[in-house]
Amino acid sequence: MTLNKSIYNLALLCFVFFSTTVMAGASSIRVVTSFSILEDLVNELGGEYVNVLNLVGRNSDAHIYQPKPSDAVAIANAELVVFNGLEFEGWISRLIENADYKNKQLVASVGVDAITFGEEVDPHAWQSFHNIRIYIENITQSLILLRPERAHSFIQNKQRYMNSLTFLESQLLEQIEKTPQDNRIVVTSHDAFGYLGREFNIRFLSPVGLNIEIEASAEDVAAVIDKIRAQQVGAIFMENISNPRLLQRIADETDIAIGGSLYSDALSEENGPASTYLNMMRHNIESLINAFESI
Numbered sequence: 001m002t003l004n005k006s007i008y009n010l011a012l013l014c015f016v017f018f019s020t021t022v023m024a025g026a027s028s029i030r031v032v033t034s035f036s037i038l039e040d041l042v043n044e045l046g047g048e049y050v051n052v053l054n055l056v057g058r059n060s061d062a063h064i065y066q067p068k069p070s071d072a073v074a075i076a077n078a079e080l081v082v083f084n085g086l087e088f089e090g091w092i093s094r095l096i097e098n099a100d101y102k103n104k105q106l107v108a109s110v111g112v113d114a115i116t117f118g119e120e121v122d123p124h125a126w127q128s129f130h131n132i133r134i135y136i137e138n139i140t141q142s143l144i145l146l147r148p149e150r151a152h153s154f155i156q157n158k159q160r161y162m163n164s165l166t167f168l169e170s171q172l173l174e175q176i177e178k179t180p181q182d183n184r185i186v187v188t189s190h191d192a193f194g195y196l197g198r199e200f201n202i203r204f205l206s207p208v209g210l211n212i213e214i215e216a217s218a219e220d221v222a223a224v225i226d227k228i229r230a231q232q233v234g235a236i237f238m239e240n241i242s243n244p245r246l247l248q249r250i251a252d253e254t255d256i257a258i259g260g261s262l263y264s265d266a267l268s269e270e271n272g273p274a275s276t277y278l279n280m281m282r283h284n285i286e287s288l289i290n291a292f293e294s295i
Contacts, residue, residue: 034083036267075099088123128195179292189239192264235259235291259291
């Protein structure tokens with residue numbers, strides 16, 4: 001009886017051990033993302049096999065974000081930390097160091113075709129259909145490394161997302177071809193759309209440079225106003241992360257209408273027009289096309 005009980009206990013112990021091991025292998029990957037666009041991409045590519053905690057929320061500015069103590073705790077418990085790089089999140093390296101994080105990190109922008117201005121790099125590489133495909137590949141490969149047994153699902157998710165991306169890109173390129181290139185001039189809050197401008201032949205003017213923390217000088221504002229008056233500017237667009245007062249002043253001085261809002265560094269709320277990356281790109285480009293057509 002004692003022997004049978006010992007065998008039963010051993011069998012139960014083995015069952016619990018192996019069950020726990022299988023469940024651990026199949027469990028969701030704990031991912032921390034630095035801002036909402038990466039959060040959306042990881043959720044799309046990881047599906048049910050990721051559990052994502054995002055740091056800089058929707059409609060929030062990663063340039064000026066101040067990390068909270070809970071962010072370090074989240075990173076310490078993560079299996080994967082995904083951030084943009086290209087000096088976009090100036091605070092992320094210190095946060096990772098303070099969390100004593102030893103697991104996998106992914107700089108999602110590695111390999112992109114970056115825009116540079118001397119020694120300065122434009123970090124907004126996600127505003128490019130070409131570059132976002134590189135983000136997608138980088139994220140997918142990181143997920144596969146962490147859960148190789150889920151590789152088939154991750155690859156399927158990637159292909160499905162790539163198909164949606166290609167379909168949207170072709171639609172938008174076809175739409176904008178109806179607008180003469182000379183009409184494709186627009187003013188935005190800060191210089192966040194250089195990649196989009198490069199791919200869609202749109203000229204963006206801005207009183208603020210790549211980093212929204214640096215305030216525009218009177219000379220910067222005057223220069224933009226002079227360019228607006230000298231050229232056929234289609235519209236002025238606010239950004240969801242920027243203070244609208246500066247652009248409202250420019251609009252008042254130039255008699256150019258505010259064309260609406262563009263989403264540069266963050267997604268909108270879930271019930272908004274830019275709730276996902278794909279929705280953001282569609283909203284931004286179609287808003288611009290509508291403004292150009294009204295010239």
